[in-house]
Amino acid sequence: MTKTVFFGTLTVAGLAAGLASAATLDDVKARGELNCGVNPGLVGFAAPDASGTWAGFDVSLCRAVAAAVLGDPQKVRFVPTTAETRFTALASGEIDLLARNTTWTFSRDTDLSMDFAGVNYYDGQGFMVRQDLGVTSAKELDGATVCIQTGTTTELNLADYFTANGMTYTPVAIQSNAEGEQQYLAGGCDAYTTDISGLASTRAAFADPENHVILPEVISKEPLGPAVRHGDNQWGDVVRWTLNALIAAEEYGVTAANVEDMAANSPNPEIKRLLGTEGELGAMTGLDNDWAKRVIAATGNYGEIFSATIGEETPIGLARGLNAQWTQGGLLYAQPFR
Amino acid sequence: MANAVDAPKDSFRLSMLIYDTRYRSLTIQVIVLMLFMAGAAWLVDNTVRNLAVLGKDFNFGFLGQRAGYDIAQRLIRYTNADTHARALLVGLLNTLLIAFLGCIAATILGVIVGVLRLSSNWLVARLMTVYVEMFRNVPLLLWILLVFTAFTEASPLPATFRVNAQTGEAESSMLFGLFAVTNRYTAIPDVLVERGLGSLALGPLSINLTFLAIVAVIAGSLLARRALLRHATAVQEATGLRPKTWWKSLLILILPIAVLLWALGVHLSVPAITGFNFTGGVNVSNSFMALWLALSLYTSAFIAEIVRAGILAVSRGQTEAAFALGLRPRRTMSLVILPQALRVIVPPLISQYLNLTKNSSLAIAVGYLDLRGTLGGITLNQTGRELECVLLMMLIYLAISLVISGAMNVYNARIKLKER
Incomplete structure (x- = not known):
């Protein structure tokens, strides 16, 4: 009471x-x-x-x-x-x-x-992966571990996209972009997903931005x-x-x-x-x-x-x-x- | 005596409510209660009215809507097409799992550390003192983050377990060929059943008959063993000689379950790396491991102190008397000291179990989706129903705590001093 x-x-x-x-x-x-x-x-x-x-x-x-x-x-x-x-x-x-x-x-x-x-x-939602992973399309991400910010539309889009394409993934729930960056760089996830502008901005802050690629698929509309x-x-x-x-x-x-x-x-x-x-x-x-x-x-x-x-x-x-x-x-x- | 008269009967006057000590405390209590209820009513009314002004209603309809998000660790079947209520249940089970495993580990560790801290071995006792002071004097959140960071930074990537095509060997190798500790999860073998018994559907719930059979057999074995021990005690009391029971109890415990497992065709499925991650086994996420370890270590420090206090509360004379009767130290501990110490230990232990359960909501720091993460995190955010979610969450935590506390009180009543 x-x-x-x-x-x-x-x-x-x-x-x-x-x-x-x-x-x-x-x-x-x-x-x-x-x-x-x-x-x-x-x-x-x-x-x-x-x-x-x-x-x-x-x-x-x-x-x-x-x-x-x-x-x-x-x-x-x-x-x-x-x-x-x-x-x-x-x-x-x-x-x-x-x-x-x-x-x-x-x-x-x-x-x-x-x-x-x-x-x-x-904007639109996309995926960023390490270049040495050899992935060139989001369709190749079956079974991957994906870092995702909770409480966002991207979280729901991600679930929809993998379901629609018949793929599975393991979500890693993160609270902020900084945490996502840290998890992604530590290898805690294979791919990081958020709005493409956010990915570009996150990548720009890396020590080695050239070793990370943003996949071509845009899986949502994000105005x-x-x-x-x-x-x-x-x-x-x-x-x-x-x-x-x-x-x-x-x-x-x-x-x-x-x-x-x-x-x-x-x-x-x-x-x-x-x-x-x-x-x-x-x-x-x-x-x-x-x-x-x-x-x-x-x-x-x-x-x-x-x-x-x-x-x-x-x-x-x-x-x-x-x-x-x-x-x-x-x-x-x-x-x-x- | 004939001339005795009744005391003059005071008629009740309103002022007596204040000036008469018989009524005064009651008056004050009634007034305070009324004020309290008026305050509560004002708060509720204010909230309802302000919610209406903001255009928000108060209803739990959102629980029936599609959740739309995925949860990595789930004990029951769940996909993003299920409802928010189901997601809540997944989170609740995750909370209960961590609380259950945490309480067990913390108790075992705590008892060991508490007893060892009283050891006559100087080094062991001091080491345990350091352990206790270290764990209980640093905030739990920091321990959780430290353990989590240790897991994610110090262990290898899953990809390093893959066999390199050129060199023909992998960078990292699995422990005993069964376990793989990676920076994302620990892959452990899964237990598969070849000839399962199917499951029984009861409305929304489905009961796994295989699991039920295993539980029943184990419970049966335990009961049989108890009967065996009771029989041994009866023989001992009648003849003074205790028959050997160890091989019989081992047989009773192991044989039935082994036969059942063989009949069901239970076998291990060893995880292997395919694609990005390990599959075929169970991947226990690092967030779970970190939370479980940190919660257990932290709480065990408190339990150790409770155990030490309980043991010290039993007077030294009891030990000396037991030694004088010729009991060895181990039997003295288990037959004389611990039963008496438990009376002191159990009540504060309940608080520690409650603390551990509620502290598990710190899971949010490492992204372990417990009740706080699903209902109080993602569901709250995606639906925007803050008040409903938080109230519901508080209610659930309250219910869990009351259940734990109730169960432990029953146990406490059984072991407490029987006064006749």
């Missing part, structure tokens, strides 16, 4: 925190800081650098939202969350925004009471995106349109370097509306009209973020692929700023 009461108290405390932040935008403004849930360490997406400053693809999105809402990309408190704790952290109000390689799925959107603000990376609590539409809009602003800025050629110049001199009305020199778009979301300008000045546009954190010039070396603009044959397509 005492235990139940204690647990009840905990739950209620957590829920009370969740309720307190029904209007997240006002809370964030009042607090002067954005609480952003990120991966505890996935190089290129979210990881603290040598000086302890968080950097990466997902981190940039947090900074962009902070720039839009608070006017300062540095006013972010990064909360490292594991695959298991992330949804609870969001539901309880511990974080305002979850930008953590989270796959947008039906049940998460509905049953878990989350809202996805969009897709910032189109990764930022998530917010369900029911707070205003806050959801702010995050959605911040992401759209980053994507649209790349489409229209607005960069961190030329954003001031574009705002002053661009003849294109869509750019004018985006950057706030024309119309009142900012006010409609509860922000000021310069919000998008601040975002782009702070983090650069989507393409700039991509190439600085995970692009082909970085050790992670991901090609744009599906994540190119729709005009370049990719899937990125920002809704019009009108």
